[in-house]
Amino acid sequence: MRLDSPTRLGPNTLALHWIVAVMMIALLATGLYMAQTSTYGLYPWHKSFGVLIALFVVLRVAWRIRNGWLKPVGDYTSVEKWLSKLVHWLLIIGTVLMPVSGFMMSAMGGHGVSVFGVELIAHNPDPTDPQEVVALNATLARVGHLLHEWGGYLLIGAVLLHVVGALKHHLIDRDGTLRRMLGAEVRVAP
Numbered sequence: 001m002r003l004d005s006p007t008r009l010g011p012n013t014l015a016l017h018w019i020v021a022v023m024m025i026a027l028l029a030t031g032l033y034m035a036q037t038s039t040y041g042l043y044p045w046h047k048s049f050g051v052l053i054a055l056f057v058v059l060r061v062a063w064r065i066r067n068g069w070l071k072p073v074g075d076y077t078s079v080e081k082w083l084s085k086l087v088h089w090l091l092i093i094g095t096v097l098m099p100v101s102g103f104m105m106s107a108m109g110g111h112g113v114s115v116f117g118v119e120l121i122a123h124n125p126d127p128t129d130p131q132e133v134v135a136l137n138a139t140l141a142r143v144g145h146l147l148h149e150w151g152g153y154l155l156i157g158a159v160l161l162h163v164v165g166a167l168k169h170h171l172i173d174r175d176g177t178l179r180r181m182l183g184a185e186v187r188v189a190p
């Protein structure tokens with residue numbers, strides 16, 4: 001298991017970054033689409049992948065704690081360093097908050113949670129009308145929904161800043177930040 005070095009990132013960092021990145025972008029896009037168009041057929045898929053990604057997020061946070069933060073490849077201003085730290089923290093917090101709040105909203109709202117057909121939390125049908133569900137805890141369900149919705153918007157903003165930052169490094173600063181995250185060995189400022 002190779003740890004990161006300043007010039008080259010290890011396979012764990014690369015695999016975990018790209019698995020989580022692709023799944024997060026897909027879940028943010030499908031989440032917004034299905035909620036705005038009431039496409040209920042997508043909900044079970046969204047919940048299944050949402051719970052699955054939580055496993056990778058836990059591994060990723062544990063790996064970041066063991067491995068430390070990435071060393072910058074260049075000699076940047078303190079504002080740039082501060083901004084990149086802020087956005088990385090927002091991304092990490094967002095990737096933890098989204099599965100937790102989604103789970104809380106669905107489970108506490110009485111809708112239940114299944115992962116690829118395996119039921120983790122049963123739905124809670126209304127005895128007087130089995131088409132409807134009864135919340136297990138309406139307040140927690142509401143808090144989960146608010147966090148999921150507003151957390152989603154915040155995370156979309158952070159991802160956009162992050163991608164613009166990566167492109168700025170590659171196209172304007174012409175340094176190895178993006179190439180290093182794609183697996184290349186790069187030169188770093190002394």
Ligand code: HEM
Binds near residue numbers: 028035036
């Ligand atoms: C990293 C994981 C996840 C991401 C990035 C994500 C993202 C989103 C986004 C952006 C929305 C649209 C919010 C809105 O406009 O109301 C949404 C909706 C939703 N998500 Fe997630 N989600 C994730 C995980 C989960 C999980 C684990 C569950 C449940 C187990 C879940 C259940 C739902 C449900 C039920 C909705 C629809 C809410 C509504 O109808 O208003 N999500 N998700």
Ligand code: HEM
Binds near residue numbers: 021064092163
């Ligand atoms: C096309 C999309 C993406 C690109 C091009 C990209 C690119 C990069 C690059 C170049 C770095 C290294 C920064 C450095 O050396 O300081 C990085 C780190 C990071 N990225 Fe992304 N990224 C993308 C999507 C995402 C998404 C969607 C998330 C999470 C929601 C994310 C979370 C992170 C985090 C937390 C780090 C800090 C290092 C780590 O913990 O692995 N990225 N990204």
